Amino acid sequence: MIQAPKGTRDILPSEIHKWQFVEKAFRKLCDSFGYKEIRIPVFEHTELFQRGVGDTTDVVQKEMYTFQDKGGRSITLRPEGTAGVVRSYIENGMASLPQPIKLFYDITAYRYENVQKGRYREFHQFGVEAFGAAGPAIDVEIISILYMFFERLGLKKTGLNINSIGCPKCRSVYHEKLKEYYKPHLSELCGNCRERFDRNPLRLLDCKETGCKRFVSGAPSLQDYLCDDCRAHFEGLKSGLDNLGIEYGVDPGIVRGLDYYTRTVFEFISENVGTQGTICGGGRYDGLVETCGGTPTPGIGFALGVERLMMELESQGIVIEEPPAPDLYIATMGQKASDFAQQMVYKLRSCNVGAETDLMSRSLKAQMKYADKKGFSYTIVLGDNEIESGKGVLKDMRNGEQKDVSLDSILDRLKNQCK
RNA sequence: GUGGGUUUAGCUCAGUUGGUUAGAGUGCCAGGUUGUGGCCCUGGAGGUCGUGGGUUCGACUCCCAUAACUCACCCCA
Numbered sequence: 001m002i003q004a005p006k007g008t009r010d011i012l013p014s015e016i017h018k019w020q021f022v023e024k025a026f027r028k029l030c031d032s033f034g035y036k037e038i039r040i041p042v043f044e045h046t047e048l049f050q051r052g053v054g055d056t057t058d059v060v061q062k063e064m065y066t067f068q069d070k071g072g073r074s075i076t077l078r079p080e081g082t083a084g085v086v087r088s089y090i091e092n093g094m095a096s097l098p099q100p101i102k103l104f105y106d107i108t109a110y111r112y113e114n115v116q117k118g119r120y121r122e123f124h125q126f127g128v129e130a131f132g133a134a135g136p137a138i139d140v141e142i143i144s145i146l147y148m149f150f151e152r153l154g155l156k157k158t159g160l161n162i163n164s165i166g167c168p169k170c171r172s173v174y175h176e177k178l179k180e181y182y183k184p185h186l187s188e189l190c191g192n193c194r195e196r197f198d199r200n201p202l203r204l205l206d207c208k209e210t211g212c213k214r215f216v217s218g219a220p221s222l223q224d225y226l227c228d229d230c231r232a233h234f235e236g237l238k239s240g241l242d243n244l245g246i247e248y249g250v251d252p253g254i255v256r257g258l259d260y261y262t263r264t265v266f267e268f269i270s271e272n273v274g275t276q277g278t279i280c281g282g283g284r285y286d287g288l289v290e291t292c293g294g295t296p297t298p299g300i301g302f303a304l305g306v307e308r309l310m311m312e313l314e315s316q317g318i319v320i321e322e323p324p325a326p327d328l329y330i331a332t333m334g335q336k337a338s339d340f341a342q343q344m345v346y347k348l349r350s351c352n353v354g355a356e357t358d359l360m361s362r363s364l365k366a367q368m369k370y371a372d373k374k375g376f377s378y379t380i381v382l383g384d385n386e387i388e389s390g391k392g393v394l395k396d397m398r399n400g401e402q403k404d405v406s407l408d409s410i411l412d413r414l415k416n417q418c419k
Numbered sequence: 420g421u422g423g424g425u426u427u428a429g430c431u432c433a434g435u436u437g438g439u440u441a442g443a444g445u446g447c448c449a450g451g452u453u454g455u456g457g458c459c460c461u462g463g464a465g466g467u468c469g470u471g472g473g474u475u476c477g478a479c480u481c482c483c484a485u486a487a488c489u490c491a492c493c494c495c496a
Contacts, residue, residue, distance in 0.1 A: 003487070058494045062420085080496080109496080114420085116490060125496060257494060278496065305496030333454070364455060366448085372456035381455060397456070 007113075007121025018310060018320045023106060025152060026126050030104040033145050035128055038103045040084040042110075046074040052083030052292050054259025056200070063111040077110035081127045082260070082285070082301055083292070089131055090294035099132035118308045126309075128282075129301035131289065136236030139264045139284060140244065142300055146268060146280055147246045153309075154318050158279060161251035162241075162266040163222075164234040165202065168287070170227040175201050177220045185215055202255045221252055233263055260285040264300065270312045279312055280304035326354035328410070329371035331364055333383040341382055347411055372397060380410065 004010060011019055027037070046066050053060050065077035078084055085103060088094075094101045105127050112121060128145060130138050143160065150158050166174060178201045186194060189204075193212050196203040205216055226234065241248055248266075256265050265283035282302025289297040313320070328348065330341040341357040348355035356376070358367050364381065371379045379395045386392040386407065394405045394413075405413065 006487075063494080111495075113494075114491095115488090119495075123496065127496090281496065303496055308496060331455070363449090363453080365450095368456040370456085376456095379455080383454065385454085393455090395455075400456085402455095 005121070007115045009120060009122075017323050018313075019306070021320045022153070022306065022309060022313075023126075026104075026106065026149065029145060029149055029152065030128065033102070033141065035102040035104040035130075035145075038085060038088060038105055040078070040081065040088055040105065040107070042108070043075045043077050044084055044087065046076040048083050048087055048292065049076055049079060052086060052260060052288060053080065057257060057259055059111065059258065063113050065110045065112055078107070079111045080109050080258070081105050081107050081125055081303060082129060082258075082288070085127075085129045085301075086288055086292050086294075086299070089129075089297075090289060090292060094131065095295065095297060100138060101131040102128075103130070104128045118305070118311060120307060124306035125303045126306060127301060127303040129299060131297050131299045133300075134286070134298040136233050136240055136264070139233075139237045139300055140240030140246075142282065142302060143241065143248075143266060144244055144246060146302060146304070147244075149304075150268065153313060155312060155316055157316065158268050158270050158312060160246065160248040160266060160268055161254055162237065162248050162264065163251055163254040164226060164230055164237075164263050165255060165261060165265055165283075166222060166226050166230045167262050170225055170230055171202075171222075174220070174222050174225040177225060178202070178204065181219050182215065189215075203257075205253050205255060216253070223252060230263055237264055256281060256283055260288040260291070262286045266302070268304075270308070278305070279308045325375040325377050326356065327377050328353065328355045329367070329374070329376040329379045330355065330357040331367040331371065331379055331381045332358050333364060333381070336384060336387055337382040340387055344407070344410070351411065353411075380405075382407075 030037070046064070049060055049064060055061075059079050064079050067075055069075050085105065089101060089103075105125075107125055107127070108122055109125050110122055113119065115121065128142060130142060143162070147160065165171065179197065182189070182197060182201070182204060186197065189197070189212050193204050202222075204212070205219060223234075238248075238250075251267075254265050254267055261283040263284045263286065266281070267278050268280040269277045270279050280302055282300070284298070284300040286298045287296075288299055289295070328345075330344060332338045332341045338358065338361075345355040345357050356374075358370075362370075368379065376397055379397055380392050381395075382392060390408065391404060391406050393402045394410065395402045
């Protein structure tokens with residue numbers, strides 16, 4: 001038997017209403033913030049991610065689904081959404097549209113990695129990107145989208161943490177300070193951290209090894225080395241969040257693993273998603289448009305893991321209502337009744353009444369059982385008697401009450417009653 | 420790439436120190452005198468016991484390998 005590939009999942013009819021609910025909520029939210037949906041390709045030229053996400057990142061080095069197409073091009077399934085959106089922004093000349101450009105997306109993304117709780121090889125992301133605004137006001141707006149989203153969904157214990165990782169200028173100063181601090185302890189660090197020391201010293205700060213953790217508290221803080229502009233930006237962000245009453249913590253440990261982030265980075269964290277506590281992460285990427293071949297343009301965005309969001313809703317006990325019960329099932333006996341019933345459900349459906357009738361020539365009892373299990377609100381039984389008299393009995397399945405009705409009146413009745 | 424746990428019917432699980440034709444509950448289908456669902460009763464379909472080797476007269480059971488699932492490291496959403 002052929003199974004779904006490792007790390008992929010079917011979203012089944014029994015759970016689809018949950019997905020549709022959060023999708024709808026997200027769209028509505030983005031709409032009210034003035035963000036328009038963009039749909040980008042599932043695959044891009046590999047080079048886009050190498051340049052955009054960063055050649056040294058784990059995502060690019062070992063997690064991409066890369067293949068050669070029949071024309072000899074190197075193609076990669078998108079491991080995230082930002083690079084593709086940036087590409088589209090440049091390619092479609094969005095710089096000449098009214099600024100800022102505000103976009104959102106609802107996509108699948110693909111990463112080849114070992115699966116565990118809250119992490120899959122194909123997963124879903126809601127994302128938002130904004131281009132052209134350099135000041136902290138847009139940072140506040142982006143974060144406020146998420147804050148409002150979680151609030152609307154009823155999520156309580158999902159905390160916001162922010163940090164500033166500075167611009168390339170102040171970061172290089174800080175890197176040197178950090179290396180100075182860690183150098184004497186180098187031999188006491190784990191293997192990973194010794195590698196990070198050269199490649200990305202920022203990551204030394206969020207190592208989980210206890211042997212390494214003990215140095216974190218004494219390490220110089222990036223906050224102390226931010227340049228004046230970055231510091232002002234971060235202060236602007238904080239006061240902007242305060243202004244909207246958005247609660248947050250400053251966590252100097254937030255260091256995003258994608259190369260493009262600058263200045264503002266943030267995460268929404270949960271305790272319920274296993275060790276993949278990050279439901280949502282994002283930040284500013286002021287150098288990315290230029291890196292991808294456009295004119296220098298500031299940008300900021302986030303991506304939210306929809307599977308993780310679902311888990312969080314589940315574990316916080318938030319119930320998403322199931323779709324309403326279908327309206328009418330017409331049970332039939334004999335060919336005449338069946339033909340008549342098919343005309344009737346066709347008419348009812350054209351008025352958006354959820355109606356069904358037997359398609360398997362089953363016994364009356366089997367048809368009634370079906371109607372019960374599928375949750376129909378009403379049933380009516382049609383046989384030769386009803387066809388001749390034009391009258392039947394409409395049964396309310398919730399309480400078993402029966403009422404005489406004329407067949408002609410059912411359509412009107414249900415139009416009013418059901419919708 | 421590295422570790423731990425798991426794998427028997429669609430689903431949840433039993434299965435004795437290795438011994439006939441591998442079971443239960445639930446779900447599905449049908450019937451309980453051919454015009455009515457829920458409760459109850461009866462019957463049916465559905466399993467190469469994850470896969471491949473090995474030990475044995477004999478393997479769901481013991482050994483080895485492998486895959487998938489799952490949790491964790493790393494990294495990210």
